[in-house]
Amino acid sequence: MPWLMKSEPDVFSIDDLERAGTSGWEGVRNYQARNFMRDAMKPGDEVLFYHSNAEPSGVAGLAKVHGAPLPDPTQFDPKSDYHDPTSPKAEPRWVMVQVAFVEKFARVVPLEVLKADPKLVGMPLLQKGQRLSVQPVDAAHFKRVVALGRGKK
DNA sequence: GCCAACGTTGGC
DNA sequence: GCCAACGTTGGC
Numbered sequence: 733m734p735w736l737m738k739s740e741p742d743v744f745s746i747d748d749l750e751r752a753g754t755s756g757w758e759g760v761r762n763y764q765a766r767n768f769m770r771d772a773m774k775p776g777d778e779v780l781f782y783h784s785n786a787e788p789s790g791v792a793g794l795a796k797v798h799g800a801p802l803p804d805p806t807q808f809d810p811k812s813d814y815h816d817p818t819s820p821k822a823e824p825r826w827v828m829v830q831v832a833f834v835e836k837f838a839r840v841v842p843l844e845v846l847k848a849d850p851k852l853v854g855m856p857l858l859q860k861g862q863r864l865s866v867q868p869v870d871a872a873h874f875k876r877v878v879a880l881g882r883g884k885k
Numbered sequence: 886g887c888c889a890a891c892g893t894t895g896g897c
Numbered sequence: 898g899c900c901a902a903c904g905t906t907g908g909c
Contacts, residue, residue: 738907761905762905863891
């Protein structure tokens, strides 16, 4: 199943992932998003890498799920912004998937373009008030976003 | 920086 | 269990 994952590029961008090759998707502190990572994402699943709070916000490229879910180490790091002192060490509350770099689009597909595309009507990302940072994507929507990212009209 | 929309917490 | 207060997300 294809997915969309949001990251603020000031924190972690598609370029950061390209440099790193693979990375743990740290810092998710929402139960629904965690459950997707823990229970539903499978190695090899494709991911739209979305830049939020960016100029412009939009889909910046592709990644894929890599390996098995792991406990998110930042929950146990007092110096991390994502530190969660209430998470039990024996049963870590927060889980992350690992992702691998696949492709950086020639240019970001801006949110404005996604919203204006007739083929993307109904895409959860585009619903008002929608702010889930990890979410499933229809195969048809995924295909269309990739086409936009690769420059097709 | 503003603020709408949403999620979480905690008093009762 | 309700819901007000508070915190966060993320577009603009």
